[in-house]
Amino acid sequence: MKNRLKVLRAERDWSQADLAHRLEVSRQTVNAIETGKYDPSLPLAFRISRVFAQSIEEIFDPEESR
Amino acid sequence: MADNSFRDFCSGPQRDRRNQRRIMLWTFLWACSFVAVTLGIKRQWLPLGGALAGVIATSLLGVVTVLAYRRFLNETDELRRKIEVEALALAFGIGLFGGLSYWLLELSGAVPAKGFVWIFLVMIITHPVAVLIGLRRYS
Numbered sequence: 001m002k003n004r005l006k007v008l009r010a011e012r013d014w015s016q017a018d019l020a021h022r023l024e025v026s027r028q029t030v031n032a033i034e035t036g037k038y039d040p041s042l043p044l045a046f047r048i049s050r051v052f053a054q055s056i057e058e059i060f061d062p063e064e065s066r
Numbered sequence: 067m068a069d070n071s072f073r074d075f076c077s078g079p080q081r082d083r084r085n086q087r088r089i090m091l092w093t094f095l096w097a098c099s100f101v102a103v104t105l106g107i108k109r110q111w112l113p114l115g116g117a118l119a120g121v122i123a124t125s126l127l128g129v130v131t132v133l134a135y136r137r138f139l140n141e142t143d144e145l146r147r148k149i150e151v152e153a154l155a156l157a158f159g160i161g162l163f164g165g166l167s168y169w170l171l172e173l174s175g176a177v178p179a180k181g182f183v184w185i186f187l188v189m190i191i192t193h194p195v196a197v198l199i200g201l202r203r204y205s
Contacts, residue, residue: 020079026082028146029143037204
């Protein structure tokens with residue numbers, strides 16, 4: 001699944017560790033989501049949506065990234 | 067990108083580190099108890115009652131270790147949980163199917179009897195290796 005996590009994070013000048021702290025996950029989880037290696041669960045997708053104040057559809061695209 | 071698998075294995079949120087320390091502590095106590103009871107029984111230091119008490123104490127420490135691991139799994143972040151569950155599945159699969167295959171070989175006389183204990187050793191090694199491979203795959 002494609003996503004705009006890296007772009008949104010860069011716009012806010014946050015490191016992966018900053019975002020991981022806000023989402024209460026590990027830095028590795030943020031990295032795996034950004035690189036498309038891991039698709040987040042629905043609760044985590046909602047947390048991401050809240051952190052960036054955007055809808056899930058605006059952040060995630062169901063089209064395969066790999 | 068640099069390979070951070072080992073660092074990620076040892077780090078993570080503070081909550082995970084605390085839970086991992088608990089698991090290590092209980093595993094260490096269980097291992098000490100296991101070794102002490104094994105030696106006590108083999109070298110006949112323990113009377114039957116003492117041996118039974120030792121086995122019960124070791125089993126209880128094992129239960130506490132499992133509960134500490136379950137707590138870690140419940141509280142860790144979802145990617146780590148996925149990696150741990152995949153590693154557990156692999157270790158369990160090797161233990162179950164490898165163990166039964168070994169048992170069949172033992173029945174046929176192709177391998178020595180009482181070699182079964184090696185399957186447990188393979189299971190114990192498989193889990194952390196599979197976790198490291200999983201961390202590397204997702205990093």
